[in-house]
Amino acid sequence: MEEAIIKVESISKNYKKRKTKEIVTAIEDVSFEVKKGEILGLLGPNGAGKTTTIKTICGLLKPDEGTVYINGYDVTKHRLKSLNHISAVLEGNRNVYWRLTVKENLEYFAGNRGKTRKQVSARIEELLEQFNLKAKENELGSSLSRGMQQKLAVAVAMLADSDVLLLDEPTLGLDIETGYELRKLLKEIVEREGKTIIISTHDMPVVQDLCERTVIINGGKVIADENVDRLISLFETRAYSLTLGTDLSTSQLNRIEATFPIHYLNEKVLDVTLEKENDIYELMDILKVESTKIIKIDRSTVDFEQVFLQLIRKEEDHAISSVN
Numbered sequence: 337m338e339e340a341i342i343k344v345e346s347i348s349k350n351y352k353k354r355k356t357k358e359i360v361t362a363i364e365d366v367s368f369e370v371k372k373g374e375i376l377g378l379l380g381p382n383g384a385g386k387t388t389t390i391k392t393i394c395g396l397l398k399p400d401e402g403t404v405y406i407n408g409y410d411v412t413k414h415r416l417k418s419l420n421h422i423s424a425v426l427e428g429n430r431n432v433y434w435r436l437t438v439k440e441n442l443e444y445f446a447g448n449r450g451k452t453r454k455q456v457s458a459r460i461e462e463l464l465e466q467f468n469l470k471a472k473e474n475e476l477g478s479s480l481s482r483g484m485q486q487k488l489a490v491a492v493a494m495l496a497d498s499d500v501l502l503l504d505e506p507t508l509g510l511d512i513e514t515g516y517e518l519r520k521l522l523k524e525i526v527e528r529e530g531k532t533i534i535i536s537t538h539d540m541p542v543v544q545d546l547c548e549r550t551v552i553i554n555g556g557k558v559i560a561d562e563n564v565d566r567l568i569s570l571f572e573t574r575a576y577s578l579t580l581g582t583d584l585s586t587s588q589l590n591r592i593e594a595t596f597p598i599h600y601l602n603e604k605v606l607d608v609t610l611e612k613e614n615d616i617y618e619l620m621d622i623l624k625v626e627s628t629k630i631i632k633i634d635r636s637t638v639d640f641e642q643v644f645l646q647l648i649r650k651e652e653d654h655a656i657s658s659v660n
C-alpha cells in the first residue's frame with residue numbers, strides 16, 4: 337500500500353475567547369491520512385473546524401493534542417523539513433500583497449524562496465498564462481477583483497512547487513463564473529501536476545469535480561471519511577421513490593415523520609431515505625395499515641449535496657436526541 341504523505345493523528349484544538357475566557361473546542365480527535373497524489377475534500381458547514389485543521393497541518397497552529405506528520409516529519413518538531421513539502425492558500429488571500437503588482441507578487445515570493453528573478457521568469461510567464469492573469473500583470477494586488485486575487489494566491493502557491501497544496505475554501509465568495517474558472521484551473525493542476533491536495537470547502541461542485549475522497553467534519557469531529565463515489569452509492573441504495581395510488585392518512589404521515597426524518601412528499605410521490613436498508617419493511621408496514629396502493633417503487637438518484645446534508649442532519653438529530 338502506498339505511504340501516506342500526510343498523517344493527521346488525533347489532533348485537538350481549543351480556543352479561548354478573548355473577552356469571556358470561554359473555551360471553544362474547534363476540533364476534537366481529528367484523524368485522517370492522505371496518500372501521495374490524492375485529492376482530498378475536507379468538507380463541513382461553517383464553524384466545523386476546517387480552517388483550524390488546515391492551519392494545524394501547515395504548522396500555523398500548534399495542536400493541543402495529537403500530531404501532524406508530513407512526509408514522516410512531525411510538523412511541530414521538524415518545522416522546516418516538514419513545511420518544505422507544503423504550500424497553502426488560506427482564507428482572505430493573506431499571501432497576496434496589495435501594494436505589489438500581480439507580477440511583482442510572484443517575483444517577490446520567488447525571491448523569498450531564495451530564487452533569482454532569472455531562475456523563475458519562465459515559470460512566472462507560464463503561470464500568468466495558465467491563470468489568465470497576463471493582461472493584469474502590471475495591476476496592483478489591491479485593484480484586483482476577489483476572483484483575480486484568489487487566482488493570484490493559487491499561482492503564488494504553485495510557484496513554490498511543493499508536493500502538497502492546501503487550499504482553504506478556494507471558491508468562497510466568488511461569483512459563479514469565476515468559481516467555475518477556478519475549479520477548471522484546479523482540475524488542470526490536479527491532472528497535470530500530480531500534487532497531493534487538500535481542499536476545504538462547502539462548495540459541492542468542487543468536491544464532485546475534483547476530489548476522489550472526502551473527510552467530512554461537523555462540530556469539530558470527523559463524521560465520514562470515504563470515497564466520494566462510494567458515499568453516493570451507499571446513500572443511493574437507501575433512497576427510494578414511491579408513487580402511491582391513494583393519499584396517506586394523517587396517522588401514516590405521523591409515523592413516517594417519526595421513523596424517517598429524511599423524506600419528501602409531493603402529490604402522491606414519496607421520497608424516503610432509509611437509515612438501514614431493512615427499514616423498507618417498516619415503511620411497507622406503515623403503508624399496509626391503510627392498504628395504501630403502491631403504483632411504483634424506484635430507487636432515487638442521489639447527488640453529493642444530498643449525501644452531505646443527510647450526514648450533517650443525522651449528526652444533528654443524534655445530538656438533539658442525546659440532549660433530551
Ligand SMILES: Nc1ncnc2c1ncn2[C@@H]1O[C@H](COP(=O)(O)OP(=O)(O)O)[C@@H](O)[C@H]1O
Nearest residue numbers: 351352353360362381382383384385386387388
Ligand atoms: N481565533 C479563534 N478564537 C476563538 N474561537 C475560534 C477562533 N477561530 C475559530 N474559532 C471557533 O472554532 C470553531 C471552528 O472554526 P473554523 O476552524 O474556522 O471552522 P470552519 O473553517 O470550518 O468554518 C468555530 O466554532 C469558531 O467559532
Ligand SMILES: [Mg+2]
Nearest residue numbers: 386387427505
Ligand atoms: Mg474556514
